Amino acid sequence: MKYILILGDGMADYPISQLNNKTPLQYAKKPHIDFLAQNAEVGMVKTIPDGIPPGSDAANLSVMGYNPRVYYTGRSPLEAASMGIDLSDTDVAIRCNLVTLSEDEEYDQKTMIDYSSDEISSEEAKELIYEINRHFKNDSICFYPGISYRHCMVWKNGYTGLKLTPPHDILEKKITNYLPSGENTEILLDMMIKSYDILKDHPVNKARVSRGLRPANSIWLWGEGKKPSIPKFYDKYKLNGSVISAVDLIKGIGILAGFRNVEVEGATGNIDTNFYGKAQAALKELESGQDFVYLHIEAPDECGHRHEIENKVKSIELIDDRIVGPIIEGLEKYDDYRILILPDHPTPLSLRTHTAEPVPFLLYQKTNPKKSGVTGYDELQAAKTGIIFNDGYKLMDHFILD
Incomplete structure (x- = not known):
């Protein structure tokens, strides 16, 4: 059969x-x-x-x-397995989207324009994730490039039970009420806010805008979890x-x-x-x-x-x-x-x-x-x-x- x-x-x-x-x-x-x-x-x-x-x-x-x-146990550890990331029992994996947010407003007043940044290519995305790592990677935090807009952050000895929102749930909505909130999310929100200034004028995004494509101008963190059995x-x-x-x-x-x-x-x-x-x-x-x-x-x-x-x-x-x-x-x-x-x-x-x-x-x-x-x-x-x-x-x- x-x-x-x-x-x-x-x-x-x-x-x-x-x-x-x-x-x-x-x-x-x-x-x-x-x-x-x-x-x-x-x-x-x-x-x-x-x-x-x-x-x-x-x-x-x-x-x-x-x-x-x-x-x-959460979405991201399942994706991490596909990406060949070996999680320890105390690691927390978090999905990292490259998204397009509206311009001009303060970060917490921006609108979610596109959760996929116009289906950004994996090659372009890899450059942006490397840049994010250059700014944020430390003994506890590391970002891993995936496919298109879908990437992974590993947080050693991190936390679960966080208030995080999938970006595809808030298309065309102001992000104010959907940002990471509650205990243990300050570090995540801080990286998201800083990522906008890091990415908005990156050569990859300037080239995308020149071709009429949306820029991947922010990371968006969600879907945390620990290694399942x-x-x-x-x-x-x-x-x-x-x-x-x-x-x-x-x-x-x-x-x-x-x-x-x-x-x-x-x-x-x-x-x-x-x-x-x-x-x-x-x-x-x-x-x-x-x-x-x-x-x-x-x-x-x-x-x-x-x-x-x-x-x-x-x-x-x-x-x-x-x-x-x-x-x-x-x-x-x-x-x-x-x-x-x-x-x-x-x-x-x-x-x-x-x-x-x-x-x-x-x-x-x-x-x-x-x-x-x-x-x-x-x-x-x-x-x-x-x-x-x-x-x-x-x-x-x-x-x-x-």
């Missing part, structure tokens, strides 16, 4: 007027996914436990079969797994779970990603002897955050055409296989951030097709089946063990 899980990050949504009061999943043309849904088990799954923030970190842990209430996926399911993603967070969870991390040329984490290349990489992993592939696509989530309605629909259609279609074709040579398709959480276009509602899933098996009673895959039809996993981490047990 071969297993493949296809996760469209943030794919679920609310109906919006611009799509004739349909959700992007309802509106998108996705014949391959809809065919599977008609012949699969279809239902809803609650990936975010009550009381836990609706982030991709907790949600993907849940989808991967790990109870977030037990194994979630995640059991190996193989020990639980006796399957050898691979993870395919352009996002350090997902790679990190996979690495901690004992998966093989697969790099795909042209995988970007956005709508310009190499969809087809990801599908071919997944099939190659299965052909090479792997039993399970966790294939993650970030594009719908990014489009949700950016309120890109047409692109969110397009990203779903590209997942259907360039990933699901080729994967179905490529799997036909096996006697049996299972496919699980779902988002990790909703990223509603109208809110531009994550929410915690249950999301639709479909579970298809070649040798055991089921008439689901639905005509397609979307939030409304999945809810009507009455099937729901309120403990999201149990869906993986059902996918593999039942």
